[in-house]
Amino acid sequence: MSASRKRLSAGERRSQLIDIGRRVFAEKGYDGASVEEIAERAKISKPVVYEHFGGKEGLYAVVVDREMEYVIDQIGEAISQGEPRERLEGAVLAFLEYVKDRPDGFAVLHRDAPANHGLANLLAEVGDRVGEVFASEFKAAGYDRKAAPIYAQALIGMITFVAVWWRENPKIAVDEVAAHLAALGWMGLRHLPKKPDKPSRRTD
Secondary structure (H helix, E strand, C coil): CCHHHCCCCHHHHHHHHHHHHHHHHHHHHHHHCCHHHHHHHHCCCHHHHHHHHCCHHHHHHHHHHHHHHHHHHHHHHHCCCCCHHHHHHHHHHHHHHHHHHCHHHHHHHHCCCCCCCCHHHHHHHHHHHHHHHHHHHHHHHCCCHHHHHHHHHHHHHHHHHHHHHHHHCCCCCHHHHHHHHHHHHHHHHHCCCCCCCCCCCCCC
8 A cells, every 4th residue: 555545543543534634615714614525635535534523613623722722822832931021022923933933823713603613712811811910010010900801901912913924925924023112012011100090081
């Protein structure tokens, strides 16, 4: 039997289907993807996909979970040590490098998805990780640590929207985009008032 037609083990088949599923979901979105196409690309029958994942939603959930775990680990490592500005710069660069290196994964997270999956969950989780770092730094600097999640979520949201734009306009180098975003975020945090004035309401 040729190497190309060698029977895959259960683990190898599962990994293959995850890779193929990621590509199909990235290209067509959750609604546009089908078990039939995934099975056809893998050169297997549909029941094999159901055997491993129970169906399209099960495979999608595994793909999303793996992507989220990967990017969260990358950002978590980037913010685990260093001075505050270095942590911020590391988080921005880690996220943008993820977008560059794993475009199919980012496309899956960014596309519309069933409830409890996708980019919204990723941003919430990443925001929580960054918020923990911000809370520690806020407390050390005499700021209200309860406000830290606001700034963490704002920063992650800003990076994500720029990442979506940059993915369609990749002429600017990833480290240059990261430098601009980190500079904007750092200058805002560096000059943050301890108690910002509330916006006034117009009475006319």
